[in-house]
Amino acid sequence: MNLFDLESPAFLIDAARLERNSKMMLERSKKLGVRLRPHIKTHKSVEIARIQQGGGEGPVTVSTLAEARFLLTAGFKEITYAVPISPQKLASVRTLAEKSLAFNILLDSEDAADAVERAGRTSGLCLSVFLKVDCGYHRAGVDPSSAESRTLAERLEDSKWIDFKGILTHAGQSYHARSRAEIQDVAEVERSRMVQFGQSLRSAGISCPEISVGSTPTAVHARHLEGVTEIRPGNYIFFDKYQADIGTCGLEDCAVSVMTRIIGVYPKEKRLVVDAGALALSKDPGAVHIVGETVFGLVLDHPTLKVVGLAQEHGSIMGKAEKDVKGFRVGDALRILPNHSCLAAALHPWYFLVDGEQVVDRFQPVRGW
């Protein structure tokens, strides 16, 4: 089947680039001397999770229990659920942990530790827990320089109902970078804060076997990762316009696009309307700190066109001049590289793998929580 025979909007994955990105991170983790535990929230697909391991079912990171169930059923038995645990999910976590070889959860508060211990006392099951650390993103996690973080780590280490795995962070501030050099600096902050915190815990007699870091920009560009035991990048398998804009990758590394069709041509307004709206591309504004304006993705092969607005099912594309849109007809296809591939992918029920214009496979991801 030719990709232009698909109904639009359709989420396309360039099969060769997907393989190349996977290989790049497998080689990089080997060179850096760390375990690769890819974050599968980017695609939520069993087939792509296997490609990220170079085939087979290795350790993975997930962001929903639905992803965990989906991968566990497919044979992935070492899972980290990398969102701080909410106590109400512990019954589901127990079921998943009983079926896994290793099922790790995260927490960053005494309240959550109380809940895990209560659940352990009730069920008799000891859960594997990471202490979530804030290395500068300020989204979640304990401040590693605070007395409270040490006290919480001691409690996790001493608890009968907790197997303390170590410390885990996500340097999301790498997305504010403007260049490869700035990403490298963030990667060093991420690494050094975590390694220093790990060392201070160990010198206080707390075991802290794992030091887990991970974001795509820092995993791609870290100068070295001495002291770190694992990385958890996810987005690298697709990349996207945002990553290309901040210098994580080149546009030629981006493996995904959304195929859309023109449903309106308005030459006097220099405007086209396409059938990819916010529910096909997501409303992620992109790297505005670099691009200087909000555009909702890159129209491939048409440098004068910009995606300037999105309604639920409509996308508005502007040309610079009337001639930029005049040649188009209703029904013509365009391909758009999304700003944020993880959010865009999550909106589609199927992914179509393409080799040039040929559709060579299709994958069905999991949805929901």
Ligand SMILES: Cc1ncc(COP(=O)(O)O)c(C=O)c1O
């Ligand atoms: C806890 C955690 N680990 C790893 C990742 C993967 O980072 P990236 O999306 O930059 O690949 C994320 C992404 O948000 C995350 O939240």
